[in-house]
Amino acid sequence: MPVASVRPRGHTCGQPARPSPATWQHGRVTAATHSPLFPRVPDSADAVLEGLDPEQREVATALHGPVCVLAGAGTGKTRAITHRIAYGVRAGILQPSSVLAVTFTHRAAGEMRGRLRQLGATGVQARTFHSAALRQLQYFWPKAVGGPLPRLVDRKIQLVADAAAACRVRLDRGELRDVTAEIEWSKVTQTVPADYPPAVAKAAREAPRDPAEIAQLYAAYEDLKRERGVIDFEDVLLLTVAVLQDRQDIAEQVRAQYQHFVVDEYQDVSPLQQRLLELWLGDRENLCVVGDASQTIYSFTGATPDHLLDFRIKHPGATVVKLVRDYRSTPQVVRLANGLLAQARGRAADHRLELVSQRGPGPEPVFTEYPDEPAEAEGAARRIGELIGAGVRPSE
Template sequence: MNLDGLNDCQKRAVKQTEGPVLIIAGAGSGKTRVLTNRIAYLIDECGISPYNILAITFTNKAAAEMRERVEKVTDCGSQVWVSTFHSTCVRILRRYIDRIGYQTNFTIYDTDDQKSVIRDACKKLNIDTKMLKERTIMSAISSAKDEMISPDEMEVNAGGDYNAKRIAGVYREYQKTLKANNALDFDDLIFKTVELLNRDEEVLEAYQERFRYIMVDEYQDTNTSQFRLISKLAEKYGNLCVVGDDDQSIYKFRGANISNILNFENTFPGAKVIKLEQNYRSTQTILSAANEVIVHNIGRKSKKLWTENGKGDKIHFRIYEDAYKEAEGVVENICACVRDGWNYNDIAILYRTNAQSRLLEEKLIVRNVPYRIYGGINFYQRKEIKDILAYLKTIDNGMDGQAVKRIINVPRRGIGATTLERVQEFADANDMTFWDALCNAAEIPNIGRGLSKIESFVTLILGFQAKKQFLSIRELTETILEDTRYMEALAENETKEEVEARQENIDEFMNKIISYEEQTEGDFSEMQTDRENPQAAPTLSGFLEEVALIADIDNLDQDGNHVMLMTLHSAKGLEFPIVYMTGLEDGLFPSYMTIMSDDPTEVEEERRLCYVGITRAQKELNISAAKTRMIHGETQMNKVSRFVKEIPENLLEVENHSYGSKKSAISFGGKDSSESQGHFDFRANAKAALSRYGSGTTTYGQGNKKVAISGQKGIGSAYATNYGRTPTNYGTGNFAQPNKKVGFGKEFPMDIFDLKKPAKTTTSYSMPSKKAAGAIKSSGQAAGGTGLGYRVGDTVSHVKFGTGQVLAIEDGMRDYMVTVQFEEFGTKKMLAGFAKLKKQ
């Protein structure tokens, strides 16, 4: 077999076929190539039957890729068992699970099935799921199974912890129900396979004989149950080869146990350790930076990446005044790269949290740069953002039937599909909107018990509409989240990590609102003499209009040439010629929670994540930080991330774009300028951030105006919303009238809640009649002084909507509002700055 294409260390790894072997494969060191050649070497050179080889990966995609590569390098490759952990276990259990009391035709329960069983178990044990959340119980059971902990062991481990004991009781009932239903959940697949191998010597021996040579990829990501499975199968022959990189262990939150790889030699005496340190991906400068960062971790195996690719350019480190300037700067640099000949798909933007994508997406859209969110969803398409926008649209005018329908049962209000169908039929028959039909629900035939639920929903929205007159958009949104208990409802059905991610997105949405209000108020103050422009002040309609113009543009081009945006976790295993790592600030990356943790391994995990990000870059690495960033609605001063300061200054090319700063203002390995001037109180900032997860108290503010927001304490506080009711001056005193109704903690005139009042509709209903189609009225503005490059009547083109004719050009709040009749998409109104229309 020809191994000439491998370096010396790779050849050693391929040829070391006997006994336990640990291959420490650094980033970009060609580990997949080593694994596939090792399988081929076993078959072609050592005469091992492919039937006796097991290769395990973590994902179906990785398994398919390895299977394909093995088939290319050896004729018998298709006979090798290449699979994921869970697929391997399913195959074993389908054949032998009857040995431990199940039928081989067992069912695999999904998340909804699991929740249903847990709900029933809680009911049986008189546990209130409002006090002890279903997802909390599910997460605890899943973690227990990952650690091979039974219900009895969980109960013993609980000690005097009352809730832990109750969860152990639910776990016991849960397992009884699964057994009675001949069902397994996803975690059981490995748990029960290990149990089977422990209890049945015949089955164990059969698989030990079959899998005489075992290989495991991404070993640093294994949990306890996966470790036990592999150890059991390899126990007889000991020919276990694991491949991984402890420096890329970044999935602790999913149960990954880094000690599996760190303690491999102790677990398997006589193990050979082979390090793959030659990198084929990056320049030496990039690798040197990665080496200098990761060396600060204590819990790791010593290694140092090197390459023959050449030194390469210095790493570009740019510090900006704020997050908006950072996003603008990143996008401007991307445009410059494209002008220099790079393709969009050569470029990736990495960030620590999903919420950071919002500003980047908006700036990319403004510059017409095509992009894609890898492993995620565009910011304005995320569920929680669409839900809040639907509430705001409904409150604004109620004309958007889709928005009303989206949130009528968010959170759940028990308004059934049949009831909603009757409302829609009533609306259609009487030529009214869905919202107007809801307001007149008492007139709908056979509405039944749904009437009271609809009236409660309408009352809620009417209350918000009344509050809209007195509240800013920010305060209104806070009130919506508080009065609907939106975050608490999410916490009932999602994990802590999922809820925290949604909370971060909502926080970023609040930042968007505050930014809009501040910018619009700034514009308004400059236009104080413009008495004829009342729309210059921030309005809900104006905000929704601005968001719609951003969110509606589909920037995924069809040829696949787009910039990739992703979290650092999603970036693992990928590579790009040019990489931008954003938000390199203490408090964001690493986070306040991590820095303030008593567990030093938390910061080490974050440092490994930084190492992963750095080593994604092939040719050029750009890192950036913002001097100020809006966090939970407040503008905070941040210092440069400790990870940046761990990179030697001689590897960096520093550009300081913050106001009044020079390159020398950044000190590496010491304090930065903001800290030395006393602007950054880290403990205070950390305390404020931690309060989200403790007392639930935080603040939102604009400039010097701050509003205290208090969340719910007590049960579920980890998930409690930080949005509370904002103190205002329109409370119980302002509507002290005899004719009033109390709702939502405030008092309003009774007539706004009078659902029987016909308002815009009549009490006499009939079948719909056709209305005359309204013609589009052009402003007649010639746009002579606009500088847009086109006039009313001109033919223009748009990146998404194609060709159309300009019908009107009007002065907007901050930009010209252009109305265009597109040939394929109909009439669209858009801001000229966002539309980027070009005259044909």
């Protein structure tokens, strides 16, 4: 399949990704006077709201009940949700220790914690799903199961290789990666080895090898883990779900600790992560989710935007806010992106966001078509080399 690559014609110099910090004045963004390297901690709850655009401010002040934030690329979603948490804490509406903010990477969680500190909201837990689950599992395992928590496996792919050897199946490195990915997909979709072949058929998923053979390797992998007394990252979520489902007393203890939840990149939540979130919540609705169905990138691992798209069905009274002011890209790039997304089909396409650039004009993009992904990578690298050779700073 041909691969399209879009790049700006020429380059822009010294333009920030988006105003930071910034002040919203008369419908336009202007730079704040204090240094972004040493930001001033807001001296009040109302000061936390300064610098937010109208939609971001709406997110920040929506502190009760279910909230769904549909945020396009470059629209300041992290800014909106961190200011929401900080405003709630500074206003005395949210207790810092009762808030759990969940995102998908350690880097994103670290950035969120840093921003909350800058806003004077210390004590809020910002973690990945796995990190939050592992912390709970380590604490409750002695009470729920007894003994120490099994060790996390260091190299999953090596364990898959050992399972293949036990099954007398030869796999090269690429095949090992493929089979490992299928095992991960099975676990996050809560599919056991025996159910893998029908599950693959039902999901119309293209298996890298015969599904019956992958099911055999998956079963051998699970047997090896038990023999060696180890667990993998997917087990962390599965075991936490099992403990919360089976031990009502532990579930109630977790729910007493965490009263308010924020989930970033909600379009990439897997069925297993969604189940864990539901167990954390119980029958409460103090949940804020943020996402964009057009930005789903982990569907190959079992993630689905359906949870985001169905949020308003599951929570009929939810507050819904759309962030469409794009501070990252020029009007030329945003116009092209909007046009590209308009060609998409499917359920997610029906809920696409029409972005509006907040930056000044820039060069017109150039559209280049390549026969495959390696050719695209080579072409992009070659063009980058040309730009650097012409004097463009690599940071641009």
